[in-house]
Amino acid sequence: MKTQDAEKKKAALTKQFGEAVTPTVDPDGVLEVVVAPPQAPEVLKILHKEYDFHQLHDLTAVDYIKDNQITVIYRLMNIEKPDMLVVKVPLDRNQPEVATATGIWPAANWLEREVYDYFGVKFVGHPNLTRIMLWEGFEGHPFRKDFRAFDQEPPEIEPHEAYLASGFEGPVDLRDVGSGNGAARKLIINFGPQHPSMHGIFRAAVELDGETIVDMKPIVGYLHRGLEKVAEMRTWAQVIPYTDRTDYLAAMNNNHAYVLAVEKLAGIEVPLRAEIIRVILAELGRLHSHLMAIGCFGLDLGAITPFLYVWRERETIYDLLEMVSGGRLFPTYFRIGGVARDLPEEFIPRLKKFLKEMPGHIEQYNNILSGNEIFQKRLRGVAHLTKEMALRYSVTGPMLRSTGINYDVRKADPYSLYSRFDFEIPLGENGDAWDFYWLRILEMWQSMRIIEQAIAYLEETGPGPVQAKVPKTLKPPAGEAYVHIESPKGDLGCYIVSDGGTSPYRFRWRPPLFINLQSLPELVRGWKIADFIAIFAGYDAVMGEVDR
């Protein structure tokens, strides 16, 4: 995505801040502003207020040990225009400190905690600057290049207890509830890490007044596998299987983000046929992910049957993936410069049959779930995600579109072949749980449309190579690349930095769910327990992606 009027903004910024900023326009047309740490908060505030960068798209850091610098990177966006801008703040490696951006964008909260966790960067003024993925008491910051791994035992005591005890009024333990004077008491219930409807190991400490939620604290990090760190020790090609394991319901889309980033960095031209195949599979991944999402919606609201209905279609998609790659959940089918192998002969007929059956199946879901009075009653008007709130928390994906904001990366910043396919972006109106659900059904129709067009295009282009010539040991030139795609869960970004070596110097995954989830407390406050479950289902959370 280009920066609009990059030159104009460049000139204005130079005029306003003089020496403190060094704006450059990178080859993609994105304005990159390097800011000295003392001026950083002011520049960010001005960019937010006067340049309309309402959204903190991503916040991460890179350790440039040779320059004795840790660079904090703010990726700002205005998704309505759309517009993107990068702010880099180089910090002294020995004492990295910068003012927090949580006051400008609440979405910075967890992102800054993550950077603190990984790099030890202190964000002055952050409300709760504690480790988020690793445990409190972990020695060292693993993403610093001079970090040497050694065995560290995680603590026996749950490290979040202190955090939980703060800010809640009620007793953490049921046994602490005294007989009292008969006044109503609040209760804190842990939903998760092990709970049937937390979609993995998400933990929500919920303060209840009767059945009503007074406050809620989300805790993540139980499934942290250090994906980004592991990637730094693998060759460029070896990273692909790891991306499968982030959002494991849409492995293809994850592959897509990563290979596109590497291809962009290394300047690899992908054969057309491979690109079409990628689109087909990425849309299949979206279908798969949305199928699971609507199935889980039913399951979380107490209907088991729709969940098993979607299992049937899921099985077909798995069979298709197995056909092309041999893998089902983790196909690892995309390669840098193409795909692993051409489609087998029986793939397209089977896919066509699937597309023919699918409308009938969606009709079934509508009959059993969408049309159910109780289901509609449970979802309509529950939760109210406003546009303003969605922007504040950098919410992306179907949840953002449920508020009526038309932002889909496939349209806003077309990648791959999406610009040549004809499809629509379904939009919601109310930002309620019903919209979260219904948009996914509508998006499935659009995905099917894209797949149909892609099949026609594939047949039109005929056979051809599916893999570009890529050196055996790929060494992309030193530099960096950022690619974001529309994954089923939201705006999935992949930021890679190369030092010209055989493996990524820094590999950053912008997980849409991790960022979306920060809006959960504000969204569920004041609703009932059952609504909380319904709202959480709307995130379609996959903890593999949140915790990486």
Place this chain on the structure above:
Amino acid sequence: MENVPDVTQGLNAYPAVVGWLEGIGLPGWLAEILYRVGGGLLILTLIAILALVLVYMLRKVMGHMQCRLGPRVTGPFGLLQTAADALKLMQKEDIIPARVDRFLFILAPYLVFFSCGMIFMVLPLSPTWILNDLEAGVLYFVAFGSLASFGLLMAGWGSNSKYSLVGGMRSVAQVVSYEVPLVLALLGSVMLAGSLSTQQIVLAQGGTWLGFLPRWFIFLQPLGFVIYFLCGLAETGQTPFDLPEGESELVAGYNTEYSGMRFALFFLAEFGNTFAIAAMATTLFLGGWHGPVFSFLPWLWPFVWFMVKAMALVFCIMWVRSTWLRFRIDQMMNFAWKILVPLALLNIFISAGEVAAIRWIGG
């Protein structure tokens, strides 16, 4: 119609058994006690067998409704699956978590199961097969139906777990709320039959109207039947009223901390109650054991018809269970107090009109 055997003269166990016991020299009071205890044991066995059948039925019905086949590996057609499960539950370690209220924790499942078993006492399975034809049988049924909620609250509080506590509170709120329309809906049948005795209500439904329409109360009380059925779902905690144990919210609700046989008791009671609700609906609205009687084993047919009707209703409950989803707590309450109670009150007026009309025509 003259050839129809008199089913009421069938297998009347009471005089036969008590007479035989007295015949071998036992005093009258001991024979009476032995008869009652034997009947109680029979009912326990009946509940256990019913639970086995119903669990298998539930699995098969839900399986086929959910594009799968249900159990089919253990034994022929998977028939032994539930037996295997029961065996597994019996072998489980009996875990009592630390810091529970032991007295309540241990007592709760027995109370729930006890209240379920007591309901079976007044079910008229056939003209002669009724353990105790109480004068106030319907009232007795309502009383023991609501006793179960004490057990659930005890389980919820005694477990010292927050999921259990919220589940227990929900179940009490639910049972107390739905008790009201349930009783009001029952009143219609009671008024029509002019008796609280379950057997008398069934007897009042004998014969036909206009020669073909059986005189079942459902034809006079369609509204009452629907209200009763919905309240019955709520009383037994079935979908869409499975809030007390809604697994996506409260893990397992009041029985979260239970395992082994204590859990099995809750489980048995749940299925026992499901059947009891269906059986009571059969008694009150579907003509109980009335049905065509054939000359082959004439005393068995009423029981067969009773079971067929009750099982058809159980099937409906399972059908609902596999297609609907859960209410939210406030919606559930609103539904009881704002919709069902007014409708049930209306139903009483309708019943009164019907009683007057029948007296006017028939009188």
